[in-house]
Amino acid sequence: MHRMIKTICIIVVVCLLFATSGASAAQYIYYDSGLRSPIVVVNVIDAMGVFGIAQTKWHNTNTCVQIVQGTGNDVSTIVAENLASSWYGCYTPLSREHLFFWGRAYKCKITLNTQLLANKSATFRASVLVHEFGHAFCLDDNPSSGNLSIMNYDRDRNYLSWPTTDDIAGVNYAYGE
Amino acid sequence: MKKFFMTILRSVASVGTVFLMLSLAACGQFAGEQSMYHADYPYFSSIDELTAEADLIIIGETVSANNVEKLKTSSDSDDALPYTMCEVRISQVIKGTAEVGEIITVKQFGDFKKMPDSALKELDGYIKKDSTNLMFLRVFDGVPSEPLSPYQGVVSIENGKLVSKSKYSLFGFENNESVEDAVDSIGAVIEIRSKGD
């Protein structure tokens, strides 16, 4: 009987070790309302002049993501609006996979708030747009690893405008690289 | 016979444990997240920055909460976005133009129930009725004011002490300062800034 309890304990400990080692090795947080496909077709209505920068920053990563411009009802959009709101940018998942309510999204809308971003540098605005694309590529906010991440709320937006090693690992996890 | 029975029992227990672990992992994977807005809010590294950015800093009691409305907050488009609104009776004005006793409407992004903002949802940050809060607000023309950020713009007051669930909050996270101490430090920052002007 004692041997049985011992065996169960060992299995539980091994399972827990397995689970926690996965969590600590991954310094990103998987976000399940990102896009189904790592190739995002986006209608750039207004990206405050930083679409090309954000696109290049993501294309320069060792991931399978691609950001291409297109139009139509099935594509994602980027808009810039003068909003009486407290945020710089916002990611909204649209057309979810399962019963429209959950799962990855087929497309998304990224909104930039010109009221708060108009006086900011291009690097700052790019940091916001690259962050929103991070959500599109299944990264959640605040991985709290202590490492640099484009997904951190407290990042220096005048400096950090590229996906970091942890962010790249998160995207590769999401798209099975 | 007993040994055989124990082996069977042990195998069942092992398989059961592994199955339980895998099921828990699978639940987490497939349960899915409800649709939420993911907004990127300004970060403030000091009380000085937070105070400078706020148009209005108040302490107030929430007299009504969770009123969801779609507001047209953009001057460029007709799109309306959902906000969760509350009414706050001001008990102290630390910065900005407002009267003690005045009731103001404060908005927070997202529909707290159907389509919340992810940061507000995670922090349980939608302002609750009867709560008393220290608020750092951005004031808009013709649209209700809004906290500067879910992480740093609202700090609740419980038994005269500041309490925040946000690790980014400059008040009430690790130190549960008294309201008086917080008001003094904000006041000191305002005074230094006014001398500099």
Ligand SMILES: [Zn+2]
């Ligand atoms: Zn975000």
